[in-house]
Amino acid sequence: MSAPDQDAEVPDHPPLFRFDAVTVDLDGVRALDGVSLSLPDHGVTVVVGPSGSGKSTLLRLCNRLEAPTTGHIAYRGQSLHALDPRRLRREVGMVFQRPVVFPGTVRDNLLIAAPDRDDDALAATLVRAALDPALLDRDASGLSGGEAQRLGLARTLLTAPLVLLLDEPTSALDATPKRDFERTVLELSEQGTPVLWVSHELAQVHRMTDRLVVLEQGRVVLLLDDPADLDDDPVVSRLLAPEADDGSR
Amino acid sequence: MGRGDVGALGVALSLLLVAAAVALSRWQGLRLEASMLWSVLRAMVQLLLVGAALTLVIDPDRPILASWAWVVGMLAYAGDVVRRRAPRIPRLWRLAVGAFGVTSAISLGVVFGLGVLPHEGRTVVPLAGLMIGNAMNASVLVTRRVVEDLRDRRAEVEARIALGHTAREAAHPSLVTALRTALIPQIETTRAVGLVFLPGAMTGLILAGVHPVDAVLVQAVVMFLVLGAAATNATVMALGLPPRLFTADHRPIWLVRTTEH
Numbered sequence: 001m002s003a004p005d006q007d008a009e010v011p012d013h014p015p016l017f018r019f020d021a022v023t024v025d026l027d028g029v030r031a032l033d034g035v036s037l038s039l040p041d042h043g044v045t046v047v048v049g050p051s052g053s054g055k056s057t058l059l060r061l062c063n064r065l066e067a068p069t070t071g072h073i074a075y076r077g078q079s080l081h082a083l084d085p086r087r088l089r090r091e092v093g094m095v096f097q098r099p100v101v102f103p104g105t106v107r108d109n110l111l112i113a114a115p116d117r118d119d120d121a122l123a124a125t126l127v128r129a130a131l132d133p134a135l136l137d138r139d140a141s142g143l144s145g146g147e148a149q150r151l152g153l154a155r156t157l158l159t160a161p162l163v164l165l166l167d168e169p170t171s172a173l174d175a176t177p178k179r180d181f182e183r184t185v186l187e188l189s190e191q192g193t194p195v196l197w198v199s200h201e202l203a204q205v206h207r208m209t210d211r212l213v214v215l216e217q218g219r220v221v222l223l224l225d226d227p228a229d230l231d232d233d234p235v236v237s238r239l240l241a242p243e244a245d246d247g248s249r
Numbered sequence: 250m251g252r253g254d255v256g257a258l259g260v261a262l263s264l265l266l267v268a269a270a271v272a273l274s275r276w277q278g279l280r281l282e283a284s285m286l287w288s289v290l291r292a293m294v295q296l297l298l299v300g301a302a303l304t305l306v307i308d309p310d311r312p313i314l315a316s317w318a319w320v321v322g323m324l325a326y327a328g329d330v331v332r333r334r335a336p337r338i339p340r341l342w343r344l345a346v347g348a349f350g351v352t353s354a355i356s357l358g359v360v361f362g363l364g365v366l367p368h369e370g371r372t373v374v375p376l377a378g379l380m381i382g383n384a385m386n387a388s389v390l391v392t393r394r395v396v397e398d399l400r401d402r403r404a405e406v407e408a409r410i411a412l413g414h415t416a417r418e419a420a421h422p423s424l425v426t427a428l429r430t431a432l433i434p435q436i437e438t439t440r441a442v443g444l445v446f447l448p449g450a451m452t453g454l455i456l457a458g459v460h461p462v463d464a465v466l467v468q469a470v471v472m473f474l475v476l477g478a479a480a481t482n483a484t485v486m487a488l489g490l491p492p493r494l495f496t497a498d499h500r501p502i503w504l505v506r507t508t509e510h
Contacts, residue, residue, distance in 0.1 A: 064498055089410065089411055089412065096408060155408075
Protein backbone atom coordinates (compact mmCIF):
# COMPACT_ATOMS: atom_id res chain seq x y z
CA MET A 1 0.00 0.00 0.00
CA SER A 2 1.17 3.46 -0.72
CA ALA A 3 1.65 6.01 2.02
CA PRO A 4 -1.12 8.54 2.63
CA ASP A 5 -0.97 11.34 0.09
CA GLN A 6 0.91 14.17 1.68
CA ASP A 7 0.71 16.47 -1.28
CA ALA A 8 -0.83 19.67 0.03
CA GLU A 9 -2.25 20.38 -3.42
CA VAL A 10 -4.85 17.64 -3.14
CA PRO A 11 -7.07 19.19 -0.44
CA ASP A 12 -10.68 18.35 0.45
CA HIS A 13 -11.92 21.13 -1.78
CA PRO A 14 -9.89 21.07 -4.95
CA PRO A 15 -9.95 24.16 -7.17
CA LEU A 16 -12.65 24.52 -9.79
CA PHE A 17 -10.02 24.38 -12.53
CA ARG A 18 -6.32 23.82 -12.18
CA PHE A 19 -4.01 24.45 -15.12
CA ASP A 20 -0.53 22.94 -15.04
CA ALA A 21 1.94 24.31 -17.61
CA VAL A 22 -0.79 24.43 -20.27
CA THR A 23 0.29 25.39 -23.78
CA VAL A 24 -2.09 25.62 -26.74
CA ASP A 25 -0.99 26.00 -30.36
CA LEU A 26 -3.76 26.91 -32.79
CA ASP A 27 -2.94 26.82 -36.52
CA GLY A 28 0.74 27.31 -35.74
CA VAL A 29 0.15 30.25 -33.37
CA ARG A 30 0.83 29.89 -29.64
CA ALA A 31 -2.47 30.92 -28.01
CA LEU A 32 -1.48 29.95 -24.46
CA ASP A 33 2.09 29.61 -23.31
CA GLY A 34 2.77 27.52 -20.22
CA VAL A 35 -0.16 28.70 -18.10
CA SER A 36 -0.28 27.41 -14.53
CA LEU A 37 -3.25 28.61 -12.55
CA SER A 38 -5.81 27.57 -9.94
CA LEU A 39 -9.33 29.02 -10.06
CA PRO A 40 -11.53 28.92 -6.93
CA ASP A 41 -14.85 27.09 -6.88
CA HIS A 42 -16.98 30.15 -6.06
CA GLY A 43 -17.78 33.69 -7.14
CA VAL A 44 -17.05 35.44 -10.42
CA THR A 45 -13.53 35.13 -11.84
CA VAL A 46 -12.99 37.68 -14.58
CA VAL A 47 -10.36 37.04 -17.25
CA VAL A 48 -9.03 40.12 -19.03
CA GLY A 49 -6.30 40.92 -21.52
CA PRO A 50 -5.78 42.45 -24.94
CA SER A 51 -7.22 40.71 -27.98
CA GLY A 52 -5.17 37.68 -28.95
CA SER A 53 -3.92 37.24 -25.38
CA GLY A 54 -5.55 33.80 -25.02
CA LYS A 55 -8.64 34.69 -22.93
CA SER A 56 -11.11 32.79 -25.09
CA THR A 57 -8.74 29.86 -25.45
CA LEU A 58 -8.42 29.64 -21.65
CA LEU A 59 -12.21 29.57 -21.35
CA ARG A 60 -12.72 27.10 -24.19
CA LEU A 61 -10.26 24.68 -22.61
CA CYS A 62 -12.57 24.45 -19.58
CA ASN A 63 -15.32 22.63 -21.49
CA ARG A 64 -13.01 20.98 -23.99
CA LEU A 65 -13.90 23.09 -27.01
CA GLU A 66 -10.11 23.27 -27.26
CA ALA A 67 -7.55 20.71 -26.11
CA PRO A 68 -4.16 21.59 -24.61
CA THR A 69 -1.18 20.91 -26.87
CA THR A 70 0.88 20.17 -23.75
CA GLY A 71 0.18 20.41 -20.03
CA HIS A 72 -2.65 19.21 -17.85
CA ILE A 73 -6.02 20.55 -16.68
CA ALA A 74 -8.04 19.30 -13.72
CA TYR A 75 -11.71 20.05 -13.02
CA ARG A 76 -12.61 19.75 -9.34
CA GLY A 77 -9.66 17.44 -8.80
CA GLN A 78 -10.33 15.17 -11.77
CA SER A 79 -8.30 15.13 -14.94
CA LEU A 80 -10.38 16.95 -17.57
CA HIS A 81 -9.21 14.55 -20.23
CA ALA A 82 -10.55 11.53 -18.32
CA LEU A 83 -14.10 12.92 -18.09
CA ASP A 84 -16.89 12.18 -20.56
CA PRO A 85 -16.70 15.32 -22.76
CA ARG A 86 -20.45 15.52 -23.32
CA ARG A 87 -21.28 15.30 -19.63
CA LEU A 88 -18.57 17.85 -18.88
CA ARG A 89 -19.97 20.28 -21.45
CA ARG A 90 -23.44 20.09 -19.94
CA GLU A 91 -21.97 20.55 -16.47
CA VAL A 92 -19.71 23.43 -17.53
CA GLY A 93 -22.06 25.63 -19.58
CA MET A 94 -20.82 28.18 -22.10
CA VAL A 95 -22.31 31.42 -23.42
CA PHE A 96 -20.56 32.78 -26.51
CA GLN A 97 -19.63 36.31 -27.44
CA ARG A 98 -22.07 36.48 -30.32
CA PRO A 99 -25.52 35.22 -29.47
CA VAL A 100 -26.27 32.04 -31.41
CA VAL A 101 -29.90 31.86 -32.52
CA PHE A 102 -31.10 28.66 -34.17
CA PRO A 103 -33.89 28.73 -36.77
CA GLY A 104 -37.40 28.52 -35.31
CA THR A 105 -39.15 29.86 -32.24
CA VAL A 106 -37.69 30.58 -28.81
CA ARG A 107 -39.17 27.22 -27.75
CA ASP A 108 -37.33 25.44 -30.60
CA ASN A 109 -34.12 27.11 -29.46
CA LEU A 110 -34.57 25.93 -25.89
CA LEU A 111 -35.54 22.38 -26.89
CA ILE A 112 -32.16 22.00 -28.61
CA ALA A 113 -30.62 21.94 -25.13
CA ALA A 114 -33.33 19.88 -23.45
CA PRO A 115 -35.73 18.17 -25.88
CA ASP A 116 -37.88 16.57 -23.15
CA ARG A 117 -38.81 19.72 -21.16
CA ASP A 118 -42.41 20.91 -21.08
CA ASP A 119 -43.52 24.51 -21.58
CA ASP A 120 -43.68 25.18 -17.83
CA ALA A 121 -40.03 24.23 -17.38
CA LEU A 122 -39.02 26.27 -20.43
CA ALA A 123 -40.96 29.32 -19.21
CA ALA A 124 -39.35 29.01 -15.76
CA THR A 125 -35.91 28.99 -17.40
CA LEU A 126 -36.76 32.10 -19.42
CA VAL A 127 -37.68 33.83 -16.14
CA ARG A 128 -34.34 32.76 -14.62
CA ALA A 129 -32.58 34.41 -17.56
CA ALA A 130 -34.74 37.53 -17.04
CA LEU A 131 -36.77 36.98 -20.20
CA ASP A 132 -40.55 37.21 -20.57
CA PRO A 133 -42.01 33.67 -20.59
CA ALA A 134 -44.55 34.84 -23.19
CA LEU A 135 -41.67 34.86 -25.71
CA LEU A 136 -41.81 31.05 -26.12
CA ASP A 137 -43.81 31.21 -29.36
CA ARG A 138 -41.87 34.15 -30.78
CA ASP A 139 -39.66 33.66 -33.86
CA ALA A 140 -36.19 33.73 -32.31
CA SER A 141 -34.66 35.56 -35.28
CA GLY A 142 -36.70 38.64 -34.32
CA LEU A 143 -35.18 38.99 -30.83
CA SER A 144 -33.04 42.00 -29.95
CA GLY A 145 -29.33 41.48 -29.29
CA GLY A 146 -29.88 41.57 -25.53
CA GLU A 147 -32.79 39.14 -25.71
CA ALA A 148 -30.83 36.79 -27.98
CA GLN A 149 -27.91 36.74 -25.54
CA ARG A 150 -30.32 36.00 -22.66
CA LEU A 151 -31.84 33.23 -24.79
CA GLY A 152 -28.30 31.82 -25.10
CA LEU A 153 -27.98 31.97 -21.31
CA ALA A 154 -31.42 30.33 -20.84
CA ARG A 155 -30.46 27.54 -23.27
CA THR A 156 -27.27 26.94 -21.34
CA LEU A 157 -29.15 26.95 -18.01
CA LEU A 158 -31.39 24.15 -19.32
CA THR A 159 -28.45 21.74 -19.15
CA ALA A 160 -28.36 22.47 -15.37
CA PRO A 161 -24.73 23.64 -15.43
CA LEU A 162 -22.69 23.64 -12.23
CA VAL A 163 -20.26 26.19 -13.72
CA LEU A 164 -20.80 29.02 -16.22
CA LEU A 165 -18.26 30.13 -18.83
CA LEU A 166 -19.08 33.50 -20.38
CA ASP A 167 -16.98 34.70 -23.32
CA GLU A 168 -17.49 38.48 -23.54
CA PRO A 169 -21.25 37.89 -23.43
CA THR A 170 -22.17 41.58 -23.27
CA SER A 171 -19.76 42.99 -25.85
CA ALA A 172 -22.54 43.47 -28.40
CA LEU A 173 -25.09 44.85 -25.93
CA ASP A 174 -26.17 48.39 -25.06
CA ALA A 175 -25.85 49.74 -21.53
CA THR A 176 -29.25 48.66 -20.14
CA PRO A 177 -29.34 45.05 -21.44
CA LYS A 178 -25.69 44.78 -20.44
CA ARG A 179 -26.47 45.71 -16.83
CA ASP A 180 -29.49 43.39 -16.82
CA PHE A 181 -27.33 40.51 -18.04
CA GLU A 182 -24.68 41.23 -15.41
CA ARG A 183 -27.32 41.31 -12.67
CA THR A 184 -28.68 37.91 -13.75
CA VAL A 185 -25.20 36.39 -13.72
CA LEU A 186 -24.41 37.88 -10.30
CA GLU A 187 -27.61 36.31 -8.96
CA LEU A 188 -26.63 32.92 -10.37
CA SER A 189 -23.21 33.30 -8.81
CA GLU A 190 -24.74 34.20 -5.44
CA GLN A 191 -26.93 31.10 -5.71
CA GLY A 192 -23.73 29.02 -5.87
CA THR A 193 -22.78 28.76 -9.55
CA PRO A 194 -19.13 29.71 -10.04
CA VAL A 195 -18.62 31.92 -13.11
CA LEU A 196 -15.65 32.49 -15.41
CA TRP A 197 -16.22 35.71 -17.32
CA VAL A 198 -14.02 37.04 -20.12
CA SER A 199 -14.26 40.81 -20.37
CA HIS A 200 -12.38 43.74 -21.82
CA GLU A 201 -14.08 46.57 -19.94
CA LEU A 202 -12.65 48.12 -16.81
CA ALA A 203 -16.07 49.25 -15.54
CA GLN A 204 -17.50 45.76 -15.97
CA VAL A 205 -14.47 44.28 -14.26
CA HIS A 206 -15.19 46.59 -11.30
CA ARG A 207 -18.83 45.54 -11.19
CA MET A 208 -18.33 41.81 -11.55
CA THR A 209 -14.97 40.74 -10.19
CA ASP A 210 -14.37 38.59 -7.16
CA ARG A 211 -11.01 37.60 -8.61
CA LEU A 212 -9.10 38.81 -11.66
CA VAL A 213 -6.84 36.93 -14.06
CA VAL A 214 -4.86 39.08 -16.50
CA LEU A 215 -3.43 37.47 -19.62
CA GLU A 216 -0.94 38.93 -22.08
CA GLN A 217 0.56 37.08 -25.05
CA GLY A 218 -0.71 33.76 -23.78
CA ARG A 219 0.73 34.09 -20.28
CA VAL A 220 -0.79 34.98 -16.92
CA VAL A 221 0.75 38.33 -16.00
CA LEU A 222 -1.37 39.13 -12.96
CA LEU A 223 -3.69 37.47 -10.46
CA LEU A 224 -5.73 39.65 -8.11
CA ASP A 225 -7.74 38.07 -5.33
CA ASP A 226 -9.00 41.37 -3.98
CA PRO A 227 -10.90 43.60 -6.42
CA ALA A 228 -10.05 46.58 -4.21
CA ASP A 229 -6.50 46.38 -5.57
CA LEU A 230 -7.76 46.95 -9.11
CA ASP A 231 -7.59 50.73 -9.13
CA ASP A 232 -3.92 51.05 -8.27
CA ASP A 233 -2.63 48.27 -10.44
CA PRO A 234 -0.47 49.52 -13.32
CA VAL A 235 -1.00 46.34 -15.40
CA VAL A 236 -4.78 46.69 -15.19
CA SER A 237 -4.79 50.37 -16.08
CA ARG A 238 -2.39 49.71 -18.99
CA LEU A 239 -4.50 46.90 -20.48
CA LEU A 240 -8.06 48.05 -19.92
CA ALA A 241 -9.28 51.10 -21.76
CA PRO A 242 -11.02 53.57 -19.42
CA GLU A 243 -13.15 54.89 -22.31
CA ALA A 244 -15.26 51.74 -22.11
CA ASP A 245 -16.21 52.63 -18.52
CA ASP A 246 -19.40 54.49 -19.25
CA GLY A 247 -21.08 51.31 -20.46
CA SER A 248 -22.64 53.23 -23.32
CA ARG A 249 -21.48 50.91 -26.09
CA MET B 250 -25.54 -2.61 -93.38
CA GLY B 251 -27.85 -4.02 -90.70
CA ARG B 252 -29.97 -1.96 -88.41
CA GLY B 253 -27.95 0.21 -86.07
CA ASP B 254 -24.63 -0.95 -87.57
CA VAL B 255 -22.04 1.66 -88.39
CA GLY B 256 -19.19 0.47 -90.54
CA ALA B 257 -15.74 2.00 -91.04
CA LEU B 258 -17.15 3.88 -94.00
CA GLY B 259 -19.93 5.28 -91.78
CA VAL B 260 -17.39 6.57 -89.28
CA ALA B 261 -15.29 8.01 -92.10
CA LEU B 262 -18.32 9.78 -93.55
CA SER B 263 -19.28 11.15 -90.12
CA LEU B 264 -15.83 12.76 -90.06
CA LEU B 265 -17.24 15.09 -92.74
CA LEU B 266 -19.04 16.80 -89.86
CA VAL B 267 -15.69 17.31 -88.12
CA ALA B 268 -14.29 18.62 -91.39
CA ALA B 269 -17.18 21.08 -91.52
CA ALA B 270 -16.39 22.24 -87.96
CA VAL B 271 -12.70 22.64 -88.86
CA ALA B 272 -13.64 24.59 -91.98
CA LEU B 273 -15.90 26.89 -89.94
CA SER B 274 -13.10 27.45 -87.42
CA ARG B 275 -10.67 28.34 -90.18
CA TRP B 276 -13.15 30.62 -91.95
CA GLN B 277 -13.90 32.53 -88.74
CA GLY B 278 -10.26 32.55 -87.59
CA LEU B 279 -11.03 30.70 -84.33
CA ARG B 280 -7.68 28.84 -84.40
CA LEU B 281 -9.36 25.75 -82.99
CA GLU B 282 -8.57 23.44 -85.92
CA ALA B 283 -5.61 21.68 -84.31
CA SER B 284 -7.31 21.08 -80.98
CA MET B 285 -10.46 19.85 -82.75
CA LEU B 286 -8.52 17.32 -84.80
CA TRP B 287 -6.46 16.23 -81.79
CA SER B 288 -9.53 15.73 -79.58
CA VAL B 289 -11.27 13.72 -82.32
CA LEU B 290 -8.22 11.52 -82.77
CA ARG B 291 -7.84 11.04 -79.02
CA ALA B 292 -11.52 10.20 -78.55
CA MET B 293 -11.34 7.61 -81.32
CA VAL B 294 -8.26 5.92 -79.83
CA GLN B 295 -9.70 5.95 -76.27
CA LEU B 296 -13.05 4.56 -77.39
CA LEU B 297 -11.40 1.84 -79.50
CA LEU B 298 -9.21 0.83 -76.54
CA VAL B 299 -12.19 0.69 -74.17
CA GLY B 300 -14.17 -1.18 -76.81
CA ALA B 301 -11.36 -3.75 -77.16
CA ALA B 302 -11.04 -4.15 -73.38
CA LEU B 303 -14.80 -4.49 -72.98
CA THR B 304 -14.87 -7.08 -75.77
CA LEU B 305 -12.40 -9.14 -73.79
CA VAL B 306 -14.23 -8.72 -70.48
CA ILE B 307 -17.82 -9.17 -71.57
CA ASP B 308 -17.16 -11.99 -74.02
CA PRO B 309 -19.99 -14.50 -73.32
CA ASP B 310 -17.37 -17.30 -73.18
CA ARG B 311 -15.42 -15.54 -70.46
CA PRO B 312 -16.43 -16.13 -66.79
CA ILE B 313 -18.69 -13.41 -65.36
CA LEU B 314 -16.01 -12.97 -62.66
CA ALA B 315 -13.94 -10.99 -65.19
CA SER B 316 -16.77 -8.45 -65.42
CA TRP B 317 -16.98 -8.16 -61.65
CA ALA B 318 -13.20 -7.73 -61.44
CA TRP B 319 -13.63 -4.79 -63.83
CA VAL B 320 -16.35 -3.39 -61.50
CA VAL B 321 -14.02 -3.67 -58.47
CA GLY B 322 -11.37 -1.75 -60.41
CA MET B 323 -13.93 0.96 -61.17
CA LEU B 324 -14.89 1.16 -57.46
CA ALA B 325 -11.26 1.63 -56.40
CA TYR B 326 -10.65 4.27 -59.06
CA ALA B 327 -13.87 6.15 -58.22
CA GLY B 328 -12.86 6.11 -54.53
CA ASP B 329 -9.57 7.70 -55.50
CA VAL B 330 -11.35 10.40 -57.51
CA VAL B 331 -13.48 11.32 -54.47
CA ARG B 332 -10.38 11.37 -52.23
CA ARG B 333 -8.52 13.64 -54.63
CA ARG B 334 -11.43 16.09 -54.79
CA ALA B 335 -11.37 16.56 -50.98
CA PRO B 336 -7.81 15.62 -50.00
CA ARG B 337 -7.88 17.26 -46.57
CA ILE B 338 -10.49 14.91 -45.18
CA PRO B 339 -8.76 11.97 -43.50
CA ARG B 340 -9.49 8.36 -44.52
CA LEU B 341 -11.86 9.47 -47.28
CA TRP B 342 -10.86 6.75 -49.78
CA ARG B 343 -11.99 4.03 -47.39
CA LEU B 344 -15.34 5.75 -46.81
CA ALA B 345 -15.92 6.39 -50.52
CA VAL B 346 -15.08 2.82 -51.55
CA GLY B 347 -17.25 1.50 -48.69
CA ALA B 348 -20.13 3.70 -49.87
CA PHE B 349 -19.70 2.50 -53.47
CA GLY B 350 -19.63 -1.07 -52.19
CA VAL B 351 -22.91 -0.65 -50.27
CA THR B 352 -24.51 1.15 -53.22
CA SER B 353 -23.39 -1.51 -55.70
CA ALA B 354 -24.57 -4.35 -53.47
CA ILE B 355 -28.03 -2.81 -53.12
CA SER B 356 -28.65 -1.52 -56.63
CA LEU B 357 -26.97 -4.26 -58.66
CA GLY B 358 -28.43 -6.77 -56.20
CA VAL B 359 -31.93 -5.57 -57.10
CA VAL B 360 -31.28 -5.38 -60.85
CA PHE B 361 -29.58 -8.78 -61.18
CA GLY B 362 -30.80 -10.59 -58.06
CA LEU B 363 -34.45 -10.01 -58.95
CA GLY B 364 -33.81 -10.71 -62.63
CA VAL B 365 -34.74 -7.22 -63.88
CA LEU B 366 -31.91 -7.56 -66.41
CA PRO B 367 -29.94 -10.67 -67.36
CA HIS B 368 -26.78 -11.22 -65.29
CA GLU B 369 -24.21 -11.13 -68.11
CA GLY B 370 -20.94 -9.37 -68.79
CA ARG B 371 -22.59 -7.08 -71.34
CA THR B 372 -25.02 -5.80 -68.66
CA VAL B 373 -22.85 -5.86 -65.52
CA VAL B 374 -20.03 -3.59 -66.68
CA PRO B 375 -22.03 -0.82 -68.40
CA LEU B 376 -24.67 -0.68 -65.67
CA ALA B 377 -22.09 -0.66 -62.88
CA GLY B 378 -20.15 2.04 -64.74
CA LEU B 379 -23.23 4.20 -65.12
CA MET B 380 -24.20 3.71 -61.50
CA ILE B 381 -20.72 4.32 -60.06
CA GLY B 382 -20.22 7.38 -62.27
CA ASN B 383 -23.39 9.02 -60.98
CA ALA B 384 -22.75 7.89 -57.40
CA MET B 385 -19.25 9.38 -57.62
CA ASN B 386 -20.61 12.79 -58.58
CA ALA B 387 -23.12 12.63 -55.73
CA SER B 388 -20.29 11.65 -53.32
CA VAL B 389 -18.08 14.56 -54.30
CA LEU B 390 -21.00 16.99 -54.12
CA VAL B 391 -22.20 15.83 -50.71
CA THR B 392 -18.66 15.80 -49.24
CA ARG B 393 -17.87 19.32 -50.35
CA ARG B 394 -21.23 20.64 -49.28
CA VAL B 395 -21.01 19.10 -45.80
CA VAL B 396 -17.62 20.73 -45.19
CA GLU B 397 -18.81 24.11 -46.51
CA ASP B 398 -22.09 24.04 -44.60
CA LEU B 399 -20.39 23.09 -41.33
CA ARG B 400 -18.08 26.06 -41.82
CA ASP B 401 -21.00 28.37 -42.64
CA ARG B 402 -22.75 27.24 -39.46
CA ARG B 403 -19.63 27.27 -37.33
CA ALA B 404 -21.25 29.24 -34.47
CA GLU B 405 -24.30 26.95 -34.47
CA VAL B 406 -22.14 23.82 -34.52
CA GLU B 407 -20.00 25.04 -31.62
CA ALA B 408 -23.07 26.06 -29.64
CA ARG B 409 -24.53 22.57 -30.10
CA ILE B 410 -21.26 20.91 -29.08
CA ALA B 411 -21.10 23.18 -26.02
CA LEU B 412 -24.61 21.97 -25.11
CA GLY B 413 -23.31 18.40 -25.02
CA HIS B 414 -24.42 17.30 -28.50
CA THR B 415 -22.49 14.57 -30.28
CA ALA B 416 -20.60 15.30 -33.49
CA ARG B 417 -23.37 13.57 -35.42
CA GLU B 418 -26.11 15.63 -33.75
CA ALA B 419 -24.19 18.87 -34.27
CA ALA B 420 -23.55 18.03 -37.94
CA HIS B 421 -27.10 16.86 -38.67
CA PRO B 422 -28.47 20.13 -40.13
CA SER B 423 -25.43 20.34 -42.44
CA LEU B 424 -25.83 16.71 -43.50
CA VAL B 425 -29.47 17.34 -44.41
CA THR B 426 -28.59 20.47 -46.42
CA ALA B 427 -25.76 18.65 -48.23
CA LEU B 428 -27.90 15.62 -49.08
CA ARG B 429 -30.64 17.82 -50.48
CA THR B 430 -28.09 19.74 -52.57
CA ALA B 431 -26.63 16.51 -53.92
CA LEU B 432 -29.91 14.80 -54.72
CA ILE B 433 -32.13 17.60 -56.03
CA PRO B 434 -30.36 17.71 -59.46
CA GLN B 435 -30.91 13.94 -59.83
CA ILE B 436 -34.58 14.33 -58.97
CA GLU B 437 -34.94 17.25 -61.40
CA THR B 438 -33.32 15.21 -64.18
CA THR B 439 -35.62 12.28 -63.48
CA ARG B 440 -38.64 14.57 -63.54
CA ALA B 441 -37.74 16.26 -66.84
CA VAL B 442 -36.82 13.08 -68.66
CA GLY B 443 -38.58 12.62 -71.99
CA LEU B 444 -39.98 16.17 -71.90
CA VAL B 445 -36.69 18.03 -72.24
CA PHE B 446 -34.25 15.42 -73.41
CA LEU B 447 -34.08 11.79 -74.41
CA PRO B 448 -31.55 10.13 -72.15
CA GLY B 449 -28.43 8.39 -73.46
CA ALA B 450 -29.36 4.73 -73.00
CA MET B 451 -32.69 5.20 -74.75
CA THR B 452 -31.20 7.24 -77.59
CA GLY B 453 -28.52 4.57 -78.10
CA LEU B 454 -31.04 1.73 -78.15
CA ILE B 455 -33.35 3.49 -80.60
CA LEU B 456 -30.38 4.27 -82.86
CA ALA B 457 -29.42 0.59 -82.67
CA GLY B 458 -32.90 -0.32 -83.97
CA VAL B 459 -34.63 -1.40 -80.72
CA HIS B 460 -38.36 -0.70 -80.52
CA PRO B 461 -38.92 2.64 -78.69
CA VAL B 462 -41.15 1.05 -76.01
CA ASP B 463 -38.49 -1.55 -75.23
CA ALA B 464 -35.89 1.22 -75.15
CA VAL B 465 -38.06 3.19 -72.72
CA LEU B 466 -38.32 0.20 -70.37
CA VAL B 467 -34.54 -0.23 -70.29
CA GLN B 468 -34.14 3.50 -69.79
CA ALA B 469 -36.59 3.43 -66.86
CA VAL B 470 -34.55 0.71 -65.16
CA VAL B 471 -31.34 2.66 -65.76
CA MET B 472 -32.89 5.88 -64.41
CA PHE B 473 -34.21 4.26 -61.24
CA LEU B 474 -30.86 2.55 -60.76
CA VAL B 475 -29.04 5.90 -61.06
CA LEU B 476 -31.43 7.74 -58.72
CA GLY B 477 -31.35 4.95 -56.12
CA ALA B 478 -27.58 4.66 -56.35
CA ALA B 479 -27.01 8.40 -55.99
CA ALA B 480 -29.34 8.57 -52.97
CA THR B 481 -27.82 5.51 -51.28
CA ASN B 482 -24.28 6.59 -51.95
CA ALA B 483 -24.74 10.20 -50.82
CA THR B 484 -26.45 9.02 -47.63
CA VAL B 485 -23.70 6.54 -46.74
CA MET B 486 -21.11 9.27 -47.38
CA ALA B 487 -23.01 11.79 -45.22
CA LEU B 488 -23.31 9.29 -42.38
CA GLY B 489 -19.61 8.44 -42.57
CA LEU B 490 -18.33 12.03 -42.67
CA PRO B 491 -18.83 13.29 -39.06
CA PRO B 492 -16.17 11.02 -37.52
CA ARG B 493 -13.74 12.40 -40.11
CA LEU B 494 -14.65 16.04 -39.48
CA PHE B 495 -14.73 15.94 -35.66
CA THR B 496 -12.30 14.66 -33.05
CA ALA B 497 -13.15 11.69 -30.84
CA ASP B 498 -14.28 14.14 -28.14
CA HIS B 499 -16.68 15.79 -30.64
CA ARG B 500 -14.61 18.88 -31.37
CA PRO B 501 -15.03 20.11 -34.95
CA ILE B 502 -11.93 20.10 -37.17
CA TRP B 503 -12.25 23.20 -39.33
CA LEU B 504 -10.81 22.34 -42.72
CA VAL B 505 -9.39 25.41 -44.39
CA ARG B 506 -10.34 24.21 -47.85
CA THR B 507 -11.53 21.00 -49.43
CA THR B 508 -9.36 20.96 -52.52
CA GLU B 509 -5.66 21.45 -53.01
CA HIS B 510 -4.63 24.30 -55.26
